Amino acid sequence: MIKIAFDPIYAHELPENHRFPMLKYELIPAQLLHEGTCHPEQFFSPKSCTKDVILWTHDAEYLTKLVDQSLSASEQRRIGFPQSELLVRRELIITQGTIDACHFALESGVSLNVAGGTHHAFADRGEGFCLLNDMAIASNYLLKHQLASKILIIDLDVHQGNGTASLLQNESRVFTFSMHGATNYPFHKEKSDLDIGLSDGTDGVTYLSILAETLPRLIKDEKPDFIFYLSGVDILATDKLGRLSVSLADCKERDRFVFSLCKQHEIPVVVALGGGYSPDIKDIVEAHCNTFRLAMDFFS
Template identity: 40%
Template sequence: MTPLIFDPIYSQLELPDRHRFPIEKYRALRDALLAGGALPSQFMRPKPVAPALIGNELSERYIQQFVAGELDRQAMRRIGFPWSDQLVKRTFTAVGGTILAGALSLERGRAINLTGGYHHAFYDYGAGFCIVNDLYLSALNLIQHYGIKRVLIFDCDVHQGDGTASLAQAREDIFTVSLHGEKNFPFRKKQSDIDVALPKGTTDDDYLAAVEATLEQALTEFRPEAVIYDAGADVHVNDDLGHFEISTQGVYERDRLVFARCEAAGLPVSAVIGGGYQRDIEALVEVHSQLFYAAGVCPRLTGDQTQAVSAPLR
């Protein structure tokens, strides 16, 4: 049974009217999964990570200034959120969720955090709705506390994982892969171990071929012992910030491909839901839900029929 990591604080953040970030999607996704057949016992609540522990791996000054609300206006504008005590609590709880998912994946084979993918956060600054890089810190936790020697961060968000690439650049035990939009945010890309920049209008067949080939390359070259998967839903055709033409079926096939290939290789996978920016929350939740259908958390609805797609992965 796949552990699902969730805390109500994921959606408890007051934002200005018409703010670009769909903060309510996390609670709506939890509710949809429960309605669709996920068991309440699958949900686990993470503990917030202590800022002092994060300060050991990131800029202590940056973390202290964020916690105290002392980042300047320009720094907060780059992040994209107004500062609040709730933002601080939410940030460290979300990071704790991704770290918990990583640890649980070693026991259960896979685990999913119902937030995460804050890959635009760097050593000493945040950007693009990302304050602290949960992907990088989860990889470090697996290495430092669980004896994992090599972690693959496989990022399929439509935006390049520039912060993750920068943080892990000097490390040989963390391998970063990003498949993203060529002409999309961030416009100044950083260098991952493997970058696959895809053009606007990319469709299912080309996208899935790129995901499969890139994952195979990463597994062959790096030989990871654990995988952290950023399953961004912003690749979807209806995403306001995506610029790809990927169908809902294409998102499902991508997520199923990643789980299946990693399972065949005997690799634990911890996943995060990543970006997704449709203003229609119900439609956005359906795209994010493909990750959970692919993991066999609950059956997938297609048309007027329910298809039990939680069969053994190929």
């Protein structure tokens, strides 16, 4: 059975200025259950990630600041949210959800997190709405427990995975691949193992062509035995922050292509959702739900 990590903290529990960006995390499971794509027993609520696991990736001083709510005003501005105990608890749950999903993916081929993809978090700081880097933490978890020997992170959010690149730059067993808007946030890019910067206005045909030229070769050359896939939907033409011109259908085709390669090569994959900032929440939810629908089609 394909298992899905679901953060039990609801948008209405958060401060008012946090609610809209968090609303999708309630609506996505509701839609998947309503249409019958997923069933209640597939969803699980993770516990909080433990301190020792986080410290394999993040600095102790930074974690203490998060837990003690002692971030400076400038550190909070860099993250984009004022600090709150609820947000930290949510981030700890999301991170554990990605770790738990690794175990489920090893059993069923795929597992998904209705959140995660917090790729702007660095060892000593958060940025861009990201406090802890769930995929970097989960990668180190897999390596520490000898559950994977070579990991490929496929980051297709419109924003470069700068925190992920920095955190894993000296870990040869993890290959970081980020395809993102060249002139979009973050304005200072870190160096992933492979970065592909896309011009503003890149359309779906061009986007899919570049991905088709790149990803099969990466899998052939790197021979990963585990994949993380950050399936951000801020590549959509409707996205207010994305600056690309990718259609909903082409975004769906992107997911189909990634899953087809994982299935073909029998590589377990954990999916986290990443960004999506279209003004109409329906566009965000539909694009994310397509990722889940395709995962069910390929791996059920």
